[in-house]
Amino acid sequence: MKAIKKICCIGAGYVGGPTMSVIADRCPHITINVVDTNKLRINQWNDPDLEKLPVYEPGLKEIIQRCRNKNLFFSVNVQKHIEEADMIFISVNTPTKTKGIGAGKASDLKWIEASARQIGKYARGETIVVEKSTLPVKTAETIKEILFSSLKSGPEKNRKLNKFCILSNPEFLAEGTAIDDLENPDRVLIGGEDEKAIEALKAIYLNWVKGNKIITTDLWSSELSKLIANAFLAQRVSSINSISALCEATQANVNEVANAIGMDKRIGKFFLNAGPGFGGSCFKKDILNLVYICNHYGLKEVANYWEKVLEINDWQKKRLTKLVVEKMFGNISGKTITVLGFAFKSNTNDTRESPAITICKDLLEEGCFLSIFDPKVRLNQIISDLDINPITIDSNGNNLGGWQYANSIDDAVKGSDAIIILSDWREFYNLDYKTIISKMRKPCWIFDTRNVVDINAAKKSGFNVWSLGRSNL
Ligand code: UDX
Ligand code: UDX
Numbered sequence: 224m225k226a227i228k229k230i231c232c233i234g235a236g237y238v239g240g241p242t243m244s245v246i247a248d249r250c251p252h253i254t255i256n257v258v259d260t261n262k263l264r265i266n267q268w269n270d271p272d273l274e275k276l277p278v279y280e281p282g283l284k285e286i287i288q289r290c291r292n293k294n295l296f297f298s299v300n301v302q303k304h305i306e307e308a309d310m311i312f313i314s315v316n317t318p319t320k321t322k323g324i325g326a327g328k329a330s331d332l333k334w335i336e337a338s339a340r341q342i343g344k345y346a347r348g349e350t351i352v353v354e355k356s357t358l359p360v361k362t363a364e365t366i367k368e369i370l371f372s373s374l375k376s377g378p379e380k381n382r383k384l385n386k387f388c389i390l391s392n393p394e395f396l397a398e399g400t401a402i403d404d405l406e407n408p409d410r411v412l413i414g415g416e417d418e419k420a421i422e423a424l425k426a427i428y429l430n431w432v433k434g435n436k437i438i439t440t441d442l443w444s445s446e447l448s449k450l451i452a453n454a455f456l457a458q459r460v461s462s463i464n465s466i467s468a469l470c471e472a473t474q475a476n477v478n479e480v481a482n483a484i485g486m487d488k489r490i491g492k493f494f495l496n497a498g499p500g501f502g503g504s505c506f507k508k509d510i511l512n513l514v515y516i517c518n519h520y521g522l523k524e525v526a527n528y529w530e531k532v533l534e535i536n537d538w539q540k541k542r543l544t545k546l547v548v549e550k551m552f553g554n555i556s557g558k559t560i561t562v563l564g565f566a567f568k569s570n571t572n573d574t575r576e577s578p579a580i581t582i583c584k585d586l587l588e589e590g591c592f593l594s595i596f597d598p599k600v601r602l603n604q605i606i607s608d609l610d611i612n613p614i615t616i617d618s619n620g621n622n623l624g625g626w627q628y629a630n631s632i633d634d635a636v637k638g639s640d641a642i643i644i645l646s647d648w649r650e651f652y653n654l655d656y657k658t659i660i661s662k663m664r665k666p667c668w669i670f671d672t673r674n675v676v677d678i679n680a681a682k683k684s685g686f687n688v689w690s691l692g693r694s695n696l
Contacts, residue, residue, distance in 0.1 A: 227253060227351075227423055231308035233338045235259035235268055235297060237401070237504070237573055238355060238394050239314030240278050244286045245405040247295035249431040256296045256304035268297035279572040279599045282402035305345040310423065312392075313338045313366075314355040319508050328515040330359050330508065339366045342387075343373025349386045351420045355394055357449050357505055359512050363389050363414075363442045388420035391442050393449035398503065399570030411437045414445020450509045454529060457506040459494045461535040467497035467692030468542065477692025478674055497692045499578040499645050499672040500539040502567030507533060507576050540578050543643075543691075544585035547670055550689060551641060556590030559664075561639040563632065564646030564673075565597035565605055572599035579645045580608045583626070586643075587611065593626035596635035598648055602628045633662070641668035644675060651675050656684035 232243045235257045247255045259265050267277040269291075273284050287295070298304060305311060315334040320326050335356065342352060352370065354363055370387040391414035396404040411428050415421050425437055440448070463481055470477040477497045485492030501507075510529055517526035548555050567577035574580065583593055587609070595605060605628060606612060614625030629635035632650065636642060636659050644651050652675045660667055669681055671690040681688050 227309045227427060229253070229308050230255045230310045230312065231304040232257045232312040232314050232355075233259075233301065233305075233341070234312075234314035234316070234334075234356070235261075235264050235277075236314065236316060237278050237398060237571075238396070239312065240268065241280055241283055241396065241401040242314065242355065242394060242405060243312070244283060244290065244295060245402060246427060247290040248286045249406075250427060251294055253427070254294050254296070256298055256308070258298050258301045258304050260299065260301065262299050265297050265299050279570075280398070280401045281570055286402065301341060302345045305342055306347050308346070308350065310351045310353060310427075311342055311346070312353045312355045313342075316504075317356050317358060317508070319511055325515055328511045328518075330512055332358070332362060332365065335362060336365065336369065339369040340373075343370050346385060346387070349388075351388045351390060351423060353424060354389070354391045354446070357393060357453070357509055358391075358446060359516060360443055360446045360450070363391055363446065388415065388417040389442070390415040390417075390420055390424055391445040391449075392424060393445060395449075395452065398573050399568050406431065408432060408436060412440065412445050412448060413437065414440045414442045416442065450513050453505050453509040454513050454532070456494055457501055457510055457536070458529075458532045460496075460498070460501045460506075461532045461539075463495050463497045464500065464539045465535050467539075470692040471694045475693075480692075496647075497674070498647075499543055499582060499691075500536045502576040502578050503573070504575040507536070537581075540581045541585065543670070543672060544582055544589070546689065547586065547641065547643060547668075548589055550668060550670070550687070555586065555640075557592075558640040559592045559594060559638055560586060561629075561635045561642045562586075562593055562595045563597075563635065563642060563644045563651050564648055565595055565600045565608075566646055569646050569648040572601070572604070574600055574604055574608050577608070577645075582643070582645065583609060587626065594629050594635045594637075594639060595626055596629040596632055597646070598650065632659070637662050639663050639667075641670060643670040644673055647673040647675050653677050653680070656681045656686060660684050660686060 230253055232239045232255065239257055243255050243257045264277050267275045270276060273287060276284060276287065313335060315338055317330045317332060317335060320329050320331045335358065352366060367389050374385055393412055395408065411432055413421050413424055421439055428437055466480060467477045470480060481495040484490050485495050510533055514526045514530050551558060562579065562583060565577060565579045566572055566574050586593060611625060613627050666687060667685065668687045668689065669676055674690060676688060676690060678688050678690060
């Protein structure tokens, strides 16, 4: 296998963009072209003053500044960059199917298939194809079949010269910490059969990752490991969220419980923060996939077991709305609630599967007015997620129902009856409770679903405080 000089990545999203940026930064000898069919997205990546990058990640902007148009390029010219590449990463989205067989559970692989067909059509010479997207087990088989059939049916010269090797190299980056996760990974997993191709990919990572952190497996084990890693992580969140409700009922403190159990090395301290439910593009989709695969192999009990992780997650979101209504005298109609945090977690502008979407919709259903602030999520994104247009306040200052987009915490809280904190952005820790309450209508509530509020300070300023997993306040 020749040395890798040119990489093409299909898909300039939350995974493809940051991953390729870090590879470009750590491997100045490799030229990387990130291609996407979405022209707007590519234009945003090429934004000269870096203000409109489509993905927000701490540290990403700096890398783009260093590498863009040196050895990192963003382009819509899919054909050209596939033709020139020694190695192609597939990083396109694989949403849950909305209709047909497996609707609501199986992954829709049409974009993967489309990418494989494009590679089959345009690739020249020896090409290593790397699956980066999270995929159901055995997808590599589909990619292989499409690529190898292109060798049989393509023009004569392709047949003789082309060779494909397929590798699975799942991403384990978490949004909000993507750059750090990529620069200092716990492990890099490479699945495949062709030793030379595995070595070529390994050589890229060895530019900054220690050899003992790079593990190699067969293709299927690699694909399955990714699904299972996400399922286990999601399961931890659902476990601690279920215990948050028990803590509230029994006057215990979920943080203390998490701390006490986490000090047991066998359990570990990470990923034990109770919250409003997990979101993000992966957890739900991957568990649905796992459930689908288990059912497919007749493992009904296993499928049911994992499905419960999702049920608890939905229940957690629903119970929060009920609780807010209950605490506010059983009625929120005509009241204003400030929502702090709309992305599915802090340090990202991604709102996919964000618990805020369900919670905001449920609160709006109860007739209240929402004032929504998130440091990175743009107005249009919230409009599209809620599928309801914002309604401005009328000239007499009356709320007409609906919601408004606020540009700052100060703006958001004006005239509010309550604040609900849904993500743990730094600026939501230790708010200036005194100033904030002076702008609100009394009595005022803070509902803290992320345990970021300084309860004593908030109470001292006059707030009623409800904090997840410790509402014995
Ligand atoms: C997606 C999946 O959600 C995740 O499970 C997987 O691990 C990686 O791919 P993400 O990068 O977050 O993650 O998706 P997204 O931000 O939607 O980016 C995918 C990009 O692929 C989009 O910009 C889309 O335009 C592009 N795409 C899709 C193509 O360029 N060609 C296609 O044929 C299909
Ligand atoms: C996840 C995996 O962590 C990552 O390895 C994989 O590649 C993609 O899926 P991501 O979804 O980006 O990453 O973020 P993550 O940090 O895992 O958080 C997922 C959700 O769980 C968020 O909504 C987060 O707020 C929630 N969460 C996480 C908790 O509620 N409590 C925790 O202790 C941890």
